Every structure is written in C-alpha cells, then in structure tokens.
Amino acid sequence: MPPEKLVPLDPTIHSRVRLAVLSILISVKEANFSYLKETIGTTDGNLSANLTKLEEVGFISVKKSFVGKRPMTTCAITEKGRKAFSKYLKALEGLLHFKKK
Amino acid sequence: MNETQVKEEIRFIKDMIERTRRIAAGSWMFLLVWGIVAILAVACMYVLVALEKYSWIWVNWIVFVGIGIVFSLVYGRKLERAHGARTYPQVATRHVCIACGMAFMLVGFLFPILNLYSWGLIAILISLIAGILVFSLGGIYEWNLLKWCGAIWWLGALGMVFVHENYRALLFVPLILIGYIMPALVLRSMYRKERDKNAS
Numbered sequence: 001m002p003p004e005k006l007v008p009l010d011p012t013i014h015s016r017v018r019l020a021v022l023s024i025l026i027s028v029k030e031a032n033f034s035y036l037k038e039t040i041g042t043t044d045g046n047l048s049a050n051l052t053k054l055e056e057v058g059f060i061s062v063k064k065s066f067v068g069k070r071p072m073t074t075c076a077i078t079e080k081g082r083k084a085f086s087k088y089l090k091a092l093e094g095l096l097h098f099k100k101k
Numbered sequence: 102m103n104e105t106q107v108k109e110e111i112r113f114i115k116d117m118i119e120r121t122r123r124i125a126a127g128s129w130m131f132l133l134v135w136g137i138v139a140i141l142a143v144a145c146m147y148v149l150v151a152l153e154k155y156s157w158i159w160v161n162w163i164v165f166v167g168i169g170i171v172f173s174l175v176y177g178r179k180l181e182r183a184h185g186a187r188t189y190p191q192v193a194t195r196h197v198c199i200a201c202g203m204a205f206m207l208v209g210f211l212f213p214i215l216n217l218y219s220w221g222l223i224a225i226l227i228s229l230i231a232g233i234l235v236f237s238l239g240g241i242y243e244w245n246l247l248k249w250c251g252a253i254w255w256l257g258a259l260g261m262v263f264v265h266e267n268y269r270a271l272l273f274v275p276l277i278l279i280g281y282i283m284p285a286l287v288l289r290s291m292y293r294k295e296r297d298k299n300a301s
Contacts, residue, residue, distance in 0.1 A: 018111065027121045031161055034185050035184065035185025036185075039120050095107050096108070
C-alpha cells in the first residue's frame with residue numbers, strides 16, 4: 001500500500017482511555033461509569049474528561065439518571081462512533097500491512 | 102507508530118472486548134430457574150392428572166410460567182446493574198426467555214381453555230418451545246452443548262407422541278434434567294472457574 005493511501009489515525013480515538021471506552025462500548029449495548037472505570041483501570045477525573053471529549057464529538061451518548069438516591073451515568077456508542085471506530089481499525093490494519101512491507 | 106505499537110494497540114482493543122464477553126457467563130441462573138420452575142409445574146401437573154382435575158392444569162401453568170417471567174425480568178435487571186454493562190447476549194437471553202415464557206403461557210393456558218386441543222397435547226408443545234429456548238441460547242452463547250440439549254427436547258416431543266397422554270408429563274423429568282439443569286450446572290461451573298481465574 002502506498003503511504004499516501006494510508007488513512008490517518010483519528011486523534012480523538014488515538015488515546016489509551018478513549019480507545020478503551022470505545023472498544024468496550026462497541027461490544028455492549030450500554031455500560032455505566034463504574035463499570036468503565038473498573039474495566040479500564042483509570043481514575044474518575046480522567047475517565048470523566050475523556051467521556052466528555054467523546055460525547056462532544058458525538059461518538060458516544062451519555063445518559064444521567066438516579067438509581068434510588070445514587071446518580072448513575074450510562075454510556076452507549078452512537079452510529080457516528082461506530083463508524084469512526086471501524087475506520088480507526090481499518091487505519092490500524094493498513095498501517096500494519098504497510099509496516100510489514 | 103512502529104509495527105510493535107500497532108500490534109500492541111490491536112491487542113489492547115481485543116483485550117477490552119474480551120473483558121465484556123466474560124459478563125455473559127453469569128446467565129446460567131436463567132436456565133437453572135426455568136428448569137426448576139418447569140420441574141415444579143410438571144410435578145403439579147402430574148398430581149392434577151392423577152387426581153383427574155384436568156380443568157386445573159391451566160392454572161398450574163399460568164402460576165409457574167408467571168413466576169419464571171417475573172424472575173427473568175427482575176433477575177435480568179439485577180444482573181445488568183451488578184455488572185454495570187448490558188451486553189447484547191444478555192439482552193437477547195432476556196428477550197428469548199420472555200418470548201418463550203409467553204409461548205409457554207399461551208400453549209399451556211390460553212389455547213387449551215379455548216378448546217383448541219386436549220390437555221394431553223400440552224406436554225408435546227411445551228417440549229417444542231423448550232427446545233427452541235435452549236437451542237437459541239446455544240446460538241447466542243455459541244455453545245454446542247446447549248444446541249444438542251435443544252435437539253434432545255425436540256426428540257423428547259417426538260417421543261411423547263407415542264406415549265399415552267396420562268404419562269407424557271413423566272417424560273419431562275429426564276428432559277428437564279438433561280435439557281435445563283445439566284447445562285445450567287456446567288455453565289455455572291465455567292462461570293465460577295473464570296471468576297476465580299480473574300480473581301487470582
């Protein structure tokens with residue numbers, strides 16, 4: 001593959017936490033904040049900042065609700081996020097083939 | 102980005118996806134409870150047949166299937182809350198359980214009451230639906246043992262055709278043990294092993 005045909009990696013996804021969030025959300029219908037935090041192994045503040053970034057670009061939807069008196073944040077991937085993630089995977093694949101050659 | 106970094110990135114994505122797959126293993130409880138509900142319903146049905154209280158059979162099914170549906174709804178929600186994520190297999194399992202529960206109810210309660218067929222057919226039709234339930238779960242979790250259990254239910258339904266209707270319910274016992282309880286216990290053991298492995 002010629003280098004000019006390589007798709008650049010989306011900088012929004014190209015971060016450890018944001019990539020982890022999208023990888024998890026692509027395989028579930030929805031996940032709550034605690035689950036994401038525990039699975040990724042990050043801090044509240046870091047996850048919160050990255051979720052805001054992903055929500056701002058429209059890759060995920062964030063729903064805030066209450067379970068009893070406890071607030072609950074639930075995230076789900078959007079169609080735009082799904083497409084962006086798939087494009088990111090293709091870009092990685094292209095990069096891998098290019099490096100092999 | 103060099104080749105090692107790209108490979109590491111792909112491995113990281115796979116690892117994250119794999120972690121969410123582990124949640125699905127906790128769904129064995131659905132099978133176990135539906136198996137127990139079915140055993141109790143069949144036992145009661147057999148007692149009703151022995152007492153020649155045929156007109157009460159539909160009450161028996163509506164009570165036990167109702168318990169199963171309420172359990173599927175409540176436990177499904179509890180499972181989602183406990184895990185913090187709702188996976189597609191979980192959503193599918195819940196819907197298949199509720200759909201089959203509704204079918205059990207119609208077949209065991211509404212249709213016989215409308216005199217569409219005799220009570221003796223209930224056992225055959227229930228086995229057919231149980232086969233659909235177990236086979237579908239086998240497909241959702243990509244587990245061949247469950248698919249075979251589904252096929253055993255269908256064979257059982259076929260076998261019941263050749264048994265006198267008073268004794269058809271008895272055939273349920275081995276079918277429930279093989280088709281519900283056994284795979285539920287195997288799933289539970291797999292889930293516990295996985296959980297212990299993750300904990301260590």
